[in-house]
Amino acid sequence: MYFKRTTLLFCLLLFLASFKPENNSWIRINQLGYIPNGIKVAVWVSKENVSITKFQLVDSATQKVVFTAKSGKAFGSYGPFTQSYRLNFSTFKQPGTYYLKMGETESPVFKIAANAYAGTADFALRYMRQQRSGFNPYLKDSCHTTDGYTMYGPMPDTTLINVYGGWHDASDYLQYSTTSANATYHLLAAYRDFPTVFTDRYLTNGLEGNNGIADILDEAKWGLDWLLKMHPKKDWLFNQIADDRDHQGVRLPTLDSIDYGLGKAKGRPVYFATGQPQGLGKFKNRSTGVASTAGKFASAFALAAQLYSKDSSRYSLFRSKALSSYQLGLAKPGVCQTAPNRAPYFYEEENWTDDMELAAAALFQLTGEKKYADQSLKYSLGEKVTLWMGADTARHYQWYPFHNFGHYELAKTSDSKNKAELIGYYKQGIDRVWQKAKNNAFYRGVPFIWCSNNLTTSFVIQCYLYRSISSDKQYAELEQANIDWLFGCNPWGTSMVYGLPQNGDTPTDPHSAFTHLKKYPINGGLVDGPVYGSIYKNLIGIKLNEPDEYAEFQSNLVVYHDDYGDYSTNEPTMDGTASLIYLLAAKENESREVIKPKKQ
Known part of the structure; x- marks a missing residue:
């Protein structure tokens, strides 16, 4: 009996040691990119109450780390997140395509280029x-x-x-x-x-x-x-x-x-x-x-x-x-x-x-x-x-x-x-x-x-x-x-x-007859943007038509839905x-x- 319990306990510990929890951290960026001599900041957010000390900038073509910096101060909770940091890499000015990395968390690839806003x-x-x-x-x-x-x-x-x-x-x-x-x-x-x-x-x-x-x-x-x-x-x-x-x-x-x-x-x-x-x-x-x-x-x-x-x-x-x-x-x-x-x-x-x-x-x-x-x-x-x-x-x-x-x-x-x-x-x-x-x-x-x-x-x-x-x-x-x-x-x-940008994460299901009825793109249109949760809950006639792809990022503070049903x-x-x-x-x-x- 003792042997069985010991074996079970050992197997459980081995399983826990090999188990990696779901990544509850994200790095948010400007998808248009950053100007070489401009201010370049991303935001790291997490649903875990953890601290970070530094982050890396990686060249997406070579996979080499080209810049490392301290993560700065912790800003704490915001919206759905428990912890957050600003990742400032403004001193890095070399044009190219990159992504940011903090532990297992990676940002989408973005560019540093003088023509980031061109056109x-x-x-x-x-x-x-x-x-x-x-x-x-x-x-x-x-x-x-x-x-x-x-x-x-x-x-x-x-x-x-x-x-x-x-x-x-x-x-x-x-x-x-x-x-x-x-x-x-x-x-x-x-x-x-x-x-x-x-x-x-x-x-x-x-x-x-x-x-x-x-x-x-x-x-x-x-x-x-x-x-x-x-x-x-x-x-x-x-x-x-x-x-x-x-x-x-x-x-x-x-x-x-x-x-x-x-x-x-x-x-x-x-x-x-x-x-x-x-x-x-x-x-x-x-x-x-x-x-x-x-x-x-x-x-x-x-x-x-x-x-x-x-x-x-x-x-x-x-x-x-x-x-x-x-x-x-x-x-x-x-x-x-x-x-x-x-x-x-x-x-x-x-x-x-x-x-x-x-x-x-x-x-x-x-x-x-x-x-x-x-x-x-x-x-x-x-x-x-x-x-x-x-x-x-x-x-x-x-x-x-x-x-x-x-x-x-x-x-x-x-x-x-x-x-x-x-x-x-x-x-x-x-x-x-x-x-x-x-x-x-x-x-x-x-x-x-x-x-x-x-x-x-x-x-x-x-x-x-x-x-x-x-x-x-x-x-x-x-x-x-x-x-x-x-x-x-x-x-x-x-x-x-x-x-904007093309191939980026942008609205696809806006409150527009052009897209809703005919799938016509409404290129360049700025949508209303997020509202307080309290406003959203009290508006007349709002009902989401599709499952909310951003559900895990909604909060009592603020909501945004890429859904035709949300005119707000x-x-x-x-x-x-x-x-x-x-x-x-x-x-x-x-x-x-x-x-x-x-x-x-």
């Missing part, structure tokens, strides 16, 4: 073209050509007006002036600031071809043409097309058969911007004015006038529209929210001085009239810091745009005192986020509210603008951490941009993608500046 901004433009209303170049067909009939305007309700064109807002087919004007400004600013990044491979109508115009300007023009229709007279401004009655079934835009009550021949309702609460159904918004929308129109038109200064007819048109829309903002200060109908969801924008600050700054750049600089400076005092920064939560689009371009544009033309003040506002906002971010390994300080990826993108742009105008690099690692987050250095190890985390947005285009153009341009040959 990415143009790639994201594909999604903007696919979002076009009117003629859709991806489908090579037209949609919503009968838009629309007016509501709330000075004309009789249901008066027909020609406003077809523009972009669909997200995977639904609503069209909002606030997001479209903001997107148009970002596209124009991207061309103004980084013109050499963009190519000419598409025509103005979005079909393949060359027309001697950078594709981003073609896309910006599509937005401008629609904004002109939404501001047809100096005292007329329309705020949106359609409402949430749109959300009845899944269909391609060219097969949209939703009847808004007057028959398809009259198209969809077009809401006039009155500055008063609106809503044709059960729910209404809380609008108080029109300045938030009018200011966005004015800044887009003013920047367009600057870029088309050599085209006298376009210059005059955009200049006059910039001035008239700005006057509407002066006449009716306050916020112009989007209008709901059947559901309580709408864009709850509560700030407007930021929009008027940017508009006035753009008008000063356009006209040189000092009164606009003075007005812009006055408006800058109304919102020194974009109010979501440092906050734990916010309502949907409560503080929009998600960063204030106005501080930067005004600072460029201000005296040293005012410039320092404006730059200081940016720093305050960044530092508020940093105070939260510095406590976790992902340097995550952006709240997980609906469209958190849009906030993340805008926050990076603010960090970039601040660094560019101040030469202060103290937040550079925070800036890069937020870029890395978008491309895979996050708890799920996935990029948040459809198809996996729906692409037009305005978020437009902001991403500016960011990616900045990154590509910056990498080009680094590798420029020195003049002899």
Whole structure:
């Protein structure tokens, strides 16, 4: 009996000694790769409470260890993980393909290359073209050509007006002036600031071809043409097309058969911007004015006038529209929210001085009239810091745009005192986020509210603008951490941009009719991004259609699902993608500046 027990115990110990537990550790990376002279950090996470002391960088071609470094401090638990570390290998600058290794845990292979961001901004433009209303170049067909009939305007309700064109807002087919004007400004600013990044491979109508115009300007023009229709007279401004009655079934835009009550021949309702609460159904918004929308129109038109200064007819048109829309903002200060109908969801924008600050700054750049600089400076005092920064939560689009371009544009033309003040506002906002971010390994300080990826993108742009105008690099690692987050250095190890990088872990089942019905790729689309678990649990109409491939990385803190059924985390947005285009153009341009040959 003793012998049997001893033998059994020996066999058990032998089995345990040979048994290797499942690896509960992962290394998250930026799947796009890293720039040789840039900041290079990955994040090691584990579901075990273990410590690490060093990590290795391995050449994927030779399998040789080329770099070893200490792992730094332990950041502890985050989301589903018990322990986490930042793995900083910034001092290694040799281009090539590599992976990181810590014990038995290996990262995916990635590249270190000066061209890590090459072509990415143009790639994201594909999604903007696919979002076009009117003629859709991806489908090579037209949609919503009968838009629309007016509501709330000075004309009789249901008066027909020609406003077809523009972009669909997200995977639904609503069209909002606030997001479209903001997107148009970002596209124009991207061309103004980084013109050499963009190519000419598409025509103005979005079909393949060359027309001697950078594709981003073609896309910006599509937005401008629609904004002109939404501001047809100096005292007329329309705020949106359609409402949430749109959300009845899944269909391609060219097969949209939703009847808004007057028959398809009259198209969809077009809401006039009155500055008063609106809503044709059960729910209404809380609008108080029109300045938030009018200011966005004015800044887009003013920047367009600057870029088309050599085209006298376009210059005059955009200049006059910039001035008239700005006057509407002066006449009716306050916020112009989007209008709901059947559901309580709408864009709850509560700030407007930021929009008027940017508009006035753009008008000063356009006209040189000092009164606009003075007005812009006055408006800058109304919102020194974009109010979501440092906050734990916010309502949907409560503080929009998600960063204030106005501080930067005004600072460029201000005296040293005012410039320092404006730059200081940016720093305050960044530092508020940093105070939260510095406590976790992902340097995550952006709240997980609906469209958190849009906030993340805008926050990076603010960090970039601040660094560019101040030469202060103290937040550079925070800036890069937020870029890395978008491309895979996050708890799920996935990029948040459809198809970018190619062959990477990116969304494949977004909340989009294009992919859901026809398996059409929505290349370049930035999805909404992760939300607090508490938000996800309380949203209406969410049900996952497939088993959750990221189940082991979900937590009570935050969730993300690559599933058509989750419109809260996996729906692409037009305005978020437009902001991403500016960011990616900045990154590509910056990498080009680094590798420029020195003049002899």
